[in-house]
Amino acid sequence: MPYFKKSPWIIHYDGSSCNGCDIEVLACLTPVYDVERLGIINTGNPKHADIFLVTGSINEQNREVVQNIYEQMPDPKVVVAIGICATSGGIFAECYNVMGGVNKVLPVDVYVPGCAARPEAIIDGISAAIKILDEKRKRTKEIQSGKVPLLIEPAVLSDAPQILDLQRLAYQSEAELYNDFTLSPLRQTLEELQKDFESNLFLKAIMDGKIIGAVRAYEAKGTCFIDRLVVHPQYQNFGVGSKLINEIELRFPVCRRFESFSGHKSKRNIDFYTRHGYKKFKSEKVSEKRDRIYLEKNKTEEKQ
Amino acid sequence: MNILIKILFVIIIVPLAGGILAGLDRKVTARMQARKGPPLLQPFYDVFKLLQKENLVVRCSQNFYIYYFLFFVIFTVVLFFTGGDLLLVIFALALAGIFFVLAGFKASSPYSLIGAQRELLQIVSYEPAVILVAAGMYVVTKSFYVAQIIAFDQPLIKFLPGIFFAFLYILAMKLRKSPFDLSTSHHAHQELVKGITTEFSGRALAAIEIAHWYENILIMGLVYLFFASNIAFGIILTLAVYFLMMLVDNTFARFKWQHALGSSWLVALICGIGNIIILVALKR
Numbered sequence: 001m002p003y004f005k006k007s008p009w010i011i012h013y014d015g016s017s018c019n020g021c022d023i024e025v026l027a028c029l030t031p032v033y034d035v036e037r038l039g040i041i042n043t044g045n046p047k048h049a050d051i052f053l054v055t056g057s058i059n060e061q062n063r064e065v066v067q068n069i070y071e072q073m074p075d076p077k078v079v080v081a082i083g084i085c086a087t088s089g090g091i092f093a094e095c096y097n098v099m100g101g102v103n104k105v106l107p108v109d110v111y112v113p114g115c116a117a118r119p120e121a122i123i124d125g126i127s128a129a130i131k132i133l134d135e136k137r138k139r140t141k142e143i144q145s146g147k148v149p150l151l152i153e154p155a156v157l158s159d160a161p162q163i164l165d166l167q168r169l170a171y172q173s174e175a176e177l178y179n180d181f182t183l184s185p186l187r188q189t190l191e192e193l194q195k196d197f198e199s200n201l202f203l204k205a206i207m208d209g210k211i212i213g214a215v216r217a218y219e220a221k222g223t224c225f226i227d228r229l230v231v232h233p234q235y236q237n238f239g240v241g242s243k244l245i246n247e248i249e250l251r252f253p254v255c256r257r258f259e260s261f262s263g264h265k266s267k268r269n270i271d272f273y274t275r276h277g278y279k280k281f282k283s284e285k286v287s288e289k290r291d292r293i294y295l296e297k298n299k300t301e302e303k304q
Numbered sequence: 305m306n307i308l309i310k311i312l313f314v315i316i317i318v319p320l321a322g323g324i325l326a327g328l329d330r331k332v333t334a335r336m337q338a339r340k341g342p343p344l345l346q347p348f349y350d351v352f353k354l355l356q357k358e359n360l361v362v363r364c365s366q367n368f369y370i371y372y373f374l375f376f377v378i379f380t381v382v383l384f385f386t387g388g389d390l391l392l393v394i395f396a397l398a399l400a401g402i403f404f405v406l407a408g409f410k411a412s413s414p415y416s417l418i419g420a421q422r423e424l425l426q427i428v429s430y431e432p433a434v435i436l437v438a439a440g441m442y443v444v445t446k447s448f449y450v451a452q453i454i455a456f457d458q459p460l461i462k463f464l465p466g467i468f469f470a471f472l473y474i475l476a477m478k479l480r481k482s483p484f485d486l487s488t489s490h491h492a493h494q495e496l497v498k499g500i501t502t503e504f505s506g507r508a509l510a511a512i513e514i515a516h517w518y519e520n521i522l523i524m525g526l527v528y529l530f531f532a533s534n535i536a537f538g539i540i541l542t543l544a545v546y547f548l549m550m551l552v553d554n555t556f557a558r559f560k561w562q563h564a565l566g567s568s569w570l571v572a573l574i575c576g577i578g579n580i581i582i583l584v585a586l587k588r
Binding site for chain 1: 330333337338340341343346349350351356358359360498501502505508509572576
């Protein structure tokens with residue numbers, strides 16, 4: 001049902017800018033333009049919003065704020081970059097503290113250029129965003145109902161750059177959790193990853209021709225060591241991770257024991273492994289901020 | 305069997321009427337502000353959309369309280385429209401309100417906490433006037449049953465103008481309108497983000513919205529009791545009261561909670577209790 005088209009609620013945020021675009025966004029709510037006739041409400045609360053309007057560029061200080069607002073919005077959601085500053089950094093692009101447009105930190109769906117963007121253009125941008133919102137909802141439904149085929153197969157060396165990108169994206173949330181941006185998966189270089197291919201078996205999960213998940217493992221003394229199970233943030237909670245771990249266990253038929261590890265605060269990861277029959281067996285301090293929890297699973301145990 | 309059909313009828317028709325009333329409210333409000341306004345069925349579009357959104361929670365149990373809130377509001381509405389005990393209606397509604405407050409506390413963000421505290425203050429503010437409505441109606445009709453109050457042959461407003469005024473005064477609180485939209489509001493008053501509903505999204509927010517429709521119709525039902533002797537006359541006057549509330553909503557800025565609490569108790573005390581004292585004195 002196309003209810004998203006009829007009731008898009010917005011939240012707006014003004015980054016580093018002259019405030020001109022922000023004023024034009026609010027002008028859309030006035031009697032002259034009255035966006036409420038299209039069912040649009042300015043909510044001011046990310047948890048109620050469907051469309052995130054960002055005006056102004058992203059700098060080091062508001063990066064976290066913008067990400068935080070985006071993460072608090074329930075799916076499906078779209079991001080609209082309004083004005084040239086939000087699109088590319090605009091006149092502030094060269095500033096020492098400016099990172100650039102919104103697309104540096106968020107997946108932007110619609111760009112509305114202009115300095116300042118006129119209310120008509122903003123309304124046009126929102127109506128384009130509404131269509132994307134509905135498509136995203138359909139898409140999520142299709143993935144959830146398993147209509148989109150998910151392919152799991154061994155990765156080859158040429159997949160390394162894509163897997164590295166995915167790894168960096170997926171470990172962002174971990175890095176924020178421990179407030180440690182020096183985690184080894186984030187620091188790994190392409191050469192190092194390519195080297196891993198010599199010792200590890202890599203599996204990749206493919207949806208729509210894109211790699212959305214990956215895992216690697218190697219065998220030593222009858223134990224299979226599983227590492228860096230990653231799933232694209234937008235495709236999490238659809239069972240991709242479960243399929244990957246089941247598949248990688250099957251790929252090591254001789255192994256009697258499987259081992260993996262996770263950070264001590266990563267409750268989601270530990271729960272995930274526990275669901276798949278893994279048990280904690282030791283923990284080890286790896287840094288000031290992080291303990292490493294080791295998890296194991298014995299195949300013989302399972303059969304009894 | 306007959307009563308079951310009646311209950312089902314109430315459960316289905318009341319939210320439909322409530323949604324249309326909310327749509328009408330938004331339309332008329334927009335016209336008062338020289339805007340075109342959303343379509344009449346906009347509240348339904350909003351709720352159907354919310355049902356399709358992701359369900360985000362801070363604490364797993366927070367939505368549990370919201371569903372209890374909805375359940376008790378529906379219970380209250382059924383009790384009222386099947387001619388039940390007015391006192392029980394008032395206290396069941398208060399219980400529903402408490403569940404809403406608990407949900408706000410459970411979500412435990414600073415915004416929803418302040419919203420929940422303000423909601424509690426609102427309950428304290430309006431409850432005396434609401435209880436006086438039941439008491440006043442009992443003094444006149446000698447019954448707490450809605451069916452018997454409606455069957456009374458004269459309009460109750462004739463005997464209870466003071467209590468009606470006290471009730472009218474706290475009506476804005478019950479309908480979540482300015483000047484008393486302290487805990488949460490429908491308009492872009494953003495200093496508390498969204499007050500008590502801040503941490504609710506998706507299905508839970510839809511449930512709050514639907515409960516609000518039920519509640520509004522229940523409140524309008526209470527207003528109708530004052531004019532119940534003539535059906536057509538009663539409905540027109542009830543709608544006129546709602547229109548007055550919309551006008552007040554668009555005219556006033558928000559009060560502080562101290563003003564809301566103080567003034568509503570003062571009005572309930574002077575007009576409401578004064579009304580009952582005069583009634584009892586005249587009857588002697």
